[in-house]
Amino acid sequence: MITEFLKSREAILLAALVALILLVETRFAGFAAPSNMVDVFNDTSILIILALGQMAVILTKCIDLSLASNLALTGMVVATINAAAPGVPVAALILLAIALGMVLGAFNGILVWKLDIPPIVVTLGTLTIYRGIIFLISEGAWINAHEMSAAFKAFPRAEFLTLPVLSWIALAIIALFVVLIGRTGLGRAFYAVGGNPHAAVYTGISVGFTRFAAFVIAGGLAGLCGYLWVSRYAVAYVDVAGGFELDVVAACVIGGISIAGGIGTVGGAVLGALFLGVIKNALPVAGISPFWQLAISGAAIIIAVAFNARSERTKGRVILKSAEHAT
Amino acid sequence: MQLQSNAVTSDAQAVPVLELRGISKGFPGVKALDDVSLSLYPGQVTALIGENGAGKSTLVKVLTGIYRPDGGTIMVDGAETRFQTATDASDAGVTAIHQETVLFDELSVAENIFLGHAPRSRFGLMDWPRMRRDSRRILDRIGARIDPDVMLRDLGIASKHLVAIARALSVDARVVVMDEPTASLSQTEIEELYELVERLKAEGKAILFISHKFDEVFRIADRYTVFRDGQMVGAGLLADTSEDKLVELMVGRAMDQIFPDRTPELGDEVLRVDGYCHPTEFDDIGFGLRRGEILGFYGLVGAGRSEFMQALFGVTTPSAGTITLDGERIAVGSPADAIRKGIVYVPEDRGKQGAITALPIFQNVTLPSLGRISSRGFLQMAEEFRLARKYTERLDLRAAALDQNVGNLSGGNQQKVVIAKWLATMPKVIILDEPTKGIDVGSKAAVHEFMAELAAEGLSVIMVSSEIPEILGMSDRVIVMREGRIAARLDRAELSPERLVRAAAGIEEAA
Numbered sequence: 001m002i003t004e005f006l007k008s009r010e011a012i013l014l015a016a017l018v019a020l021i022l023l024v025e026t027r028f029a030g031f032a033a034p035s036n037m038v039d040v041f042n043d044t045s046i047l048i049i050l051a052l053g054q055m056a057v058i059l060t061k062c063i064d065l066s067l068a069s070n071l072a073l074t075g076m077v078v079a080t081i082n083a084a085a086p087g088v089p090v091a092a093l094i095l096l097a098i099a100l101g102m103v104l105g106a107f108n109g110i111l112v113w114k115l116d117i118p119p120i121v122v123t124l125g126t127l128t129i130y131r132g133i134i135f136l137i138s139e140g141a142w143i144n145a146h147e148m149s150a151a152f153k154a155f156p157r158a159e160f161l162t163l164p165v166l167s168w169i170a171l172a173i174i175a176l177f178v179v180l181i182g183r184t185g186l187g188r189a190f191y192a193v194g195g196n197p198h199a200a201v202y203t204g205i206s207v208g209f210t211r212f213a214a215f216v217i218a219g220g221l222a223g224l225c226g227y228l229w230v231s232r233y234a235v236a237y238v239d240v241a242g243g244f245e246l247d248v249v250a251a252c253v254i255g256g257i258s259i260a261g262g263i264g265t266v267g268g269a270v271l272g273a274l275f276l277g278v279i280k281n282a283l284p285v286a287g288i289s290p291f292w293q294l295a296i297s298g299a300a301i302i303i304a305v306a307f308n309a310r311s312e313r314t315k316g317r318v319i320l321k322s323a324e325h326a327t
Numbered sequence: 328m329q330l331q332s333n334a335v336t337s338d339a340q341a342v343p344v345l346e347l348r349g350i351s352k353g354f355p356g357v358k359a360l361d362d363v364s365l366s367l368y369p370g371q372v373t374a375l376i377g378e379n380g381a382g383k384s385t386l387v388k389v390l391t392g393i394y395r396p397d398g399g400t401i402m403v404d405g406a407e408t409r410f411q412t413a414t415d416a417s418d419a420g421v422t423a424i425h426q427e428t429v430l431f432d433e434l435s436v437a438e439n440i441f442l443g444h445a446p447r448s449r450f451g452l453m454d455w456p457r458m459r460r461d462s463r464r465i466l467d468r469i470g471a472r473i474d475p476d477v478m479l480r481d482l483g484i485a486s487k488h489l490v491a492i493a494r495a496l497s498v499d500a501r502v503v504v505m506d507e508p509t510a511s512l513s514q515t516e517i518e519e520l521y522e523l524v525e526r527l528k529a530e531g532k533a534i535l536f537i538s539h540k541f542d543e544v545f546r547i548a549d550r551y552t553v554f555r556d557g558q559m560v561g562a563g564l565l566a567d568t569s570e571d572k573l574v575e576l577m578v579g580r581a582m583d584q585i586f587p588d589r590t591p592e593l594g595d596e597v598l599r600v601d602g603y604c605h606p607t608e609f610d611d612i613g614f615g616l617r618r619g620e621i622l623g624f625y626g627l628v629g630a631g632r633s634e635f636m637q638a639l640f641g642v643t644t645p646s647a648g649t650i651t652l653d654g655e656r657i658a659v660g661s662p663a664d665a666i667r668k669g670i671v672y673v674p675e676d677r678g679k680q681g682a683i684t685a686l687p688i689f690q691n692v693t694l695p696s697l698g699r700i701s702s703r704g705f706l707q708m709a710e711e712f713r714l715a716r717k718y719t720e721r722l723d724l725r726a727a728a729l730d731q732n733v734g735n736l737s738g739g740n741q742q743k744v745v746i747a748k749w750l751a752t753m754p755k756v757i758i759l760d761e762p763t764k765g766i767d768v769g770s771k772a773a774v775h776e777f778m779a780e781l782a783a784e785g786l787s788v789i790m791v792s793s794e795i796p797e798i799l800g801m802s803d804r805v806i807v808m809r810e811g812r813i814a815a816r817l818d819r820a821e822l823s824p825e826r827l828v829r830a831a832a833g834i835e836e837a838a
Contacts, residue, residue, distance in 0.1 A: 179705070182706075183705045183706045183708075184701075184704060184705060184706060185697040185698070185701060185704075185706065188690060188694065188697060188706070191683070191685070191686055191690075192683050192686065192694055195683040195684065195685040195686055196682070196683040196684065196685075198674075199674075199681055199682060199683050200683070201642060201662060202640070202642070202662055202672060202674050202681070203662070203666075203694045203695045203748070204661070204662045204663035204664075204665075204666040204667075204695050205663070205694070206661070206663065262683070262685045262686075263685050
C-alpha cells in the first residue's frame, strides 16, 4: 500500500510541493513555518474548492470555463442583497449563493446534455454572458466594504480551532468530495463517462445526465466561492476573479486530472491547487519579478502535462494491442 | 491446396505486376495471415473472396504498406521489394480504395485528388490552374461528371468513391485495390463502377477486387483467390470454377474447433420480438427466444445485426415493433431500462463499447449493479468486492488483483471482465455480440464453455457471430440477416455452412 502510494502521481506532486516550499524557505526564512502554511492554505481555499468542482466536470470529459464568471455573478448578487437589506441572515445568503451557482451550472449542463454543444463552446459563451449580467445588475458600480454588513464580512475570517472558517469550508468540501467520488454511484459514473462514454452508455449510465450533474455541482461550488470571495476581499465588482477560471483548470492539470477525462483523484486536485497557491503566494514575497512568476506557473503546467502524458502512454499501448487483435 | 495455380501461370504469359509469396502476419494470439500468396496481373481483375476474419483486410494493409509482414516476400515487376511505409507502397504504384473512403470533407475535389502530391509552381507554391486542369482530365478519363472545385462534403457516397479512384489514378497507380467498393452503392452506381473497372482494365491496371457478392465477382473478375482463416485455400481463373466450388472453398470442410456438447432443455418463451423496424438500419425483425436457448444471428458485416441488437437494448429507438418479455409487453427506452428488465448486451467492440480501461477490474464489474451494492446512496466497498469476486471467479479470470486496471489485461481477460459485469446484473436474456472476436483459441473455448453453462442454467442467449464454426457449434437455432432483413431461419437440423453462406450472400438455394 505504501510503496504503491510512493509510486503514484500524488506522491510525486507532494514531493514537488515540499521541495518548492523548502526552496522558497531558503530565499525567505519563515515561509515554511506552520502559521504561514496555514495562511497559504487559507489563501488557496477558494482555488481548492473550485478545482474540485472543475475536476468533477473534467472527469466526465467536459470543461467549465465559466466558473470564475459564475463566482463573480453570485458574489455580486449576494453583495447587492446584503448592501440593500443588511438584515438578511448570512446563512440565507450562503444558501442563495449555492443555489444560484447551481442554476448557472445547470444552464451549462442543459446545453451540453440536451443540445449536445461542445462544453468548451458552451462555457466560453456563458463565461461572457455571466460577466455581462454582473454589469447589468451593478451598472459597473463597485460594492465596497463599507456597504457590506459586518456579519457578512466576518464569517469567512472567523477563527474556529485556530483555523479560519474559510479553511474549514475548504476542508469540508474536500471531505465531501472524497465521499462523493469514492463512495457514490454518481462519483463512479464520472469516471465511467469520461473514461469511455460508449461503454458507459451500454452500462446503463446516462452520459448526458452525468455531465449535467457535474456541471451543477461545479456551479454550486462556484456560487459558494462567490460569497466567500466578495466577503473575504470585502469588494464586489464586474471583474472579480477575472481569468481565475484558467488558474482552476491549471490546478486540475497540475494535479494529474486528465483533460481527456476519466483519470484523476481528489488528492491530486487539492495538491495541484496548493502547488499553484504556493507559487502565487511565495514568489512575490521571495522577491521574484512578476514576469518570472508567470513563467514559473506556466512551466509548472507544461511539466505536469508532459509528465501525465508520459504516464498515460503505457496504457495506450496496451489498448492498441487489443485493437490490433480485433482486426 | 494450390490446385490450379500451374494452369493459371501458363495461360497468362505476362509477368505479375505485384506478387506476394508466403506472406505471414501475426498478432498476439492470432495468426491473421499464414503463408499466403497472391499474384496480380496487368489488365486483369482478381477477386479476393473469404469470410469475415479470413484475413482480407490484413492483406490489404500489407499491400499498402500499413502492416509489415512477419515473413514472405513482395515482388514488384519480378524484383523483390519491401514496403516499409505506406509511401513505399504508393511509390511502387499500389493504391487502395477503402470501404470507408479516406478523404477530406472540407477540401475541394481537386485538393482531395492531389493532396500530398500537388503540382508546384516555379516558386514552390501550389499550381492551382494545373491542379484543376489535371483533376478535370482524370475525372473525364473515368467518366465522372464532377466539378473539381466542388467541396467534397457536397458529394454523394458514389461520387466520393469516384474521387477516391481519381486520386488513385493521379499517383499513376498500377495496382488498384478495391475493398468492397460496392457495399454502400445503389444499383445504378454499381453499374457505373463496373464500367470504370472495365476502363481501368483496358488501361492495363492490375485490380484486386474484394467482395462478398458472388454475382459481381463473376461479372467483373477474371481470377479469384479464396482465403480462409488467414490461409489461401484456392486460386485460379473464374472461367474454370462455379459458385458452388467457391462456397465450398470459403467454408471449408474441416471443423477443427471443439465445441461444448450440449443437449438443450428449452423452457417457455422468454422473449418475443415482433415487427421491429428502423427507418434506415433494419426492417421487420421478429423472433421468439426460449429459456435456455442459444439463438445465433449470422450475417455479413453490415447486415444490420448489431444495429438491431442496439435497438433491442434501448441504445437506439426503433420506428415500430414490440417486445414481449415473460409474456408481458414492455417498452425499452434506454439501456438502463433494458438492464432493469433483464436484457443485457455485451457489445462487440471491447475497446470502444465494453470495458472502461482506466478503471480497475472490480469497478468495471459492478458498474451496472451499483444500486445493489449501495446502502442509503453510499457504495459498500466490502459488498462491491464480494460481488466482483463472485463473478470474476466464475469466469475463471486470471488477474493479479481485482484493483488492477482493465487496460492492463489481455484481450481475452478483458472480454471476461465485460461478461462478468453483465452476469452480475442477473439478466434473463444476454446478447453477446461477436463474443470471441479477436481473442485467442484458449479463451475462445472458455467463452463457449461458459455460454453453454449459462444456457443450461436457464439463461437465454442471443449470439451475434460472423464465424461459421461458432454459429454451427453453439446455436440451437440461427437467424440469418441480409441487408437489414431476415434472410433465413434455420433449425439446428437444417444448419450447414453452405446454407448460411448462401442465405447471407443472397444466392439461390442449389436445386
